[in-house]
Amino acid sequence: MNGEVMISPLWTGLELIAPLQARVLGVMPRIVNGVSIDTRTLRMDDLYFAIRGEIHDGHAFVRNAFEAGAAAAVVDEAHVDAVKGFGPLYVVHDVLAAMERLGQAARKRMTGMVVAVTGSVGKTSTKEAMRGVFSAFGNTHVSAASYNNHWGVPLTLARMPLDTTVGVFEIGMNHANEIRPLVQMVRPHVAVITAIAPVHLENLGSIEAVADAKAEIFEGLEAGGVAIIPRDTPQYRRLDNWARQSRAGAFLTFGETEGADARLLGFEPAADGSVVTADIMGQRLRYRLGAPGRHLASNSLALLLAARAVGMDVVDAARELSHVTAPAGRGEQIRLVVGDGDITLIDESYNANPVSMRAALQLLAEAPPPAMFGRRIAMLGDMLELGPQEMMLHAELGAVIAKLPIDLVHTVGPRMANLHDALPIDKRGLHGAAVAEVLDQLMAQVAPGDVIMIKGSNGARMGAVVSALKQRYAAAPAQDLEG
Ligand SMILES: Nc1ncnc2c1ncn2[C@@H]1O[C@H](COP(=O)(O)OP(=O)(O)O)[C@@H](O)[C@H]1O
Ligand SMILES: [Mg+2]
Incomplete structure (x- = not known):
């Protein structure tokens, strides 16, 4: 039509109604092409969710959202009077819950593979490396920044296009029981724990408790899914045990320890990265990593196991690792x-x-x-x-x-x-x-x-x-x- 390339919308206005459980006020938009909870970064044709944060209530910015080009806003029944008339509204009873349901709908309709990444360190580095590597394999949808919490995960889900080949979700936590509900929305085929470290001990108390909390990620795995577990941590057995109590069908380990399914055999630092020799499930590989440090080499092993699990050729994946660079502030x-x-x-x-x-x-x-x-x-x-x-x-x-x-x-x-x-x-x-x-x-x-x-x-x-x-x-x- 008009010689334009037809790009399928993220959501049609009509498709939104059922998952949002909304009533529509104003003229329903034909389509929305993105999802936003922040009017400062909102783009034309986005659907704006008026989420209540720690400091601000998103309902205060509904007008800004429409000024920035929002196609519609999702607002709470209780705030309707204050925001009526600025633009089309989907009115719901709980805005965050509505965004979670939209996220679940996005997950349900997609037919690609889903990877979830957690860990005490290395979540963002690993998911950003996956963005680069998996993009060479197919349409890749990845969490922005460190959007890994109770709003970041459903937001990332709600943004996931229908034709996604691989979705990569960072999942974080400060307390026990935070990962469980998030991973149950994500329903990954592959769940990765990058590392276990004494982080958030203030809340969790012990390193064992940290491991237990991270292992919640396995509870959301699809039946027969792949659990990817760090082998070098003293918490390894604990993690493996949790994985075996889940619906996972495969249990893969990575690290320097003998017997790891993805094992680091050699590491040579270079000025702008490193050269890694590894055994990936019996296949010996030597690849360049565009980011420095042995710790990132360790993450790359987990990535290669995940690549294999989503159906990507491991040699292709390893080749792509040379283009991976360290994100700002992380090396x-x-x-x-x-x-x-x-x-x-x-x-x-x-x-x-x-x-x-x-x-x-x-x-x-x-x-x-x-x-x-x-x-x-x-x-x-x-x-x-x-x-x-x-x-x-x-x-x-x-x-x-x-x-x-x-x-x-x-x-x-x-x-x-x-x-x-x-x-x-x-x-x-x-x-x-x-x-x-x-x-x-x-x-x-x-x-x-x-x-x-x-x-x-x-x-x-x-x-x-x-x-x-x-x-x-x-x-x-x-x-x-x-x-
Ligand atoms: N496997 C690892 N072991 C130790 N440190 C790591 C590892 N992966 C990343 N790091 C370092 O930890 C810091 C945080 O990395 P990042 O990927 O942002 O972690 P997260 O998203 O889990 O907070 C960075 O300094 C990074 O270089
Ligand atoms: Mg992070």
Whole structure:
């Protein structure tokens, strides 16, 4: 028609009524082409759900949604009077529940494969790597950002196009019993646990409880589905047990331990990634990984098992891994021009816990400095939500750093004060209670040839150091980045 390419809509206006259990006020839209809960990122023809968040109630932004081009809004019966007249409305009794039902309808109508990813660390890195790799296989639909919670998961489902070949869903949690209802909406064919680490111990109490909570992901598996389990964690048996109590039909492990179904045989760090040798269910592969670190190599093993499970050729999948790069704040490497030389920033500022911290320190230790006399420097902020053992979990890193070829460690935050005190004298750098307090001093520490790894929990705001450095110093020519 009109010579335009016909693209099937995400949802027709009519199709929405049954899953939303809505009454329509105004002229029902013919189609909606996306789903949004945030008017700042809403796009033309999106369906806007007026979700109540922790701070704002989405009903306050219904007018903005229509100004931004929303095709219709889903609103609560109780708020109808306040938002009537701005545009077409689907009126429901509970907006979040309506979005969950739409998500379930999207899941039910699709005929592709579904992968769910959880874990204490590595969820986003792994699902982003899957986005890249699975896109070479078919239409791939993946959670945005870290949309892994009670609204992120149903939102991602509701956005899933009918012709999706592989859907990849990140599922997260802070407490027990949070993954279960989410994975029951997702109904994956493949469930991946990337790693188990002492994260959210404040809520969960013990590492065993963490494993139990993560293992809820297996409860949502479709009959005969594939459970992908980390082999190197001491929690391995516990996870395997849970998987065997689920409807899973296959139990696959990955790691460095002998007997793992996907086993790391060799790891060679390279300037802009690594070269991995692995045995994937009896098939020996050697592939380039475009993102640095042994921990990401570990994630890639889980990815290759998942690729096989969704029907992708493992060799094709491994080839695609060379294009996978580390997302910002999760190991992205940035070259900046400082004085008459370069520095390398390793931006790990998005997240930190004892496991990812050790992985990042190892990564720094293996990173070649951009100049012969360059130093390896870590700038570390607090790791949050670690529970009563938090002081010890910070101090312990001192012994790790003592053994690594890392020259200097600056620390920020009250918890990191424990590490500062535990560091060998010759590696002990600056310490400040907050980033703002020491930012200028940290900036003054940077010298040509340095490689600097910046890491902390997102709440520790170490990203400010990365931003400040990027603002002060120009990016080095691109070929240095791409290699
Ligand atoms: N398997 C792993 N083991 C240790 N650290 C990891 C692993 N995978 C990723 N990381 C690191 O953990 C941090 C958080 O990664 P991310 O993928 O965002 O995890 P999540 O989405 O689970 O919070 C990053 O610094 C990343 O480099
Ligand atoms: Mg995440």
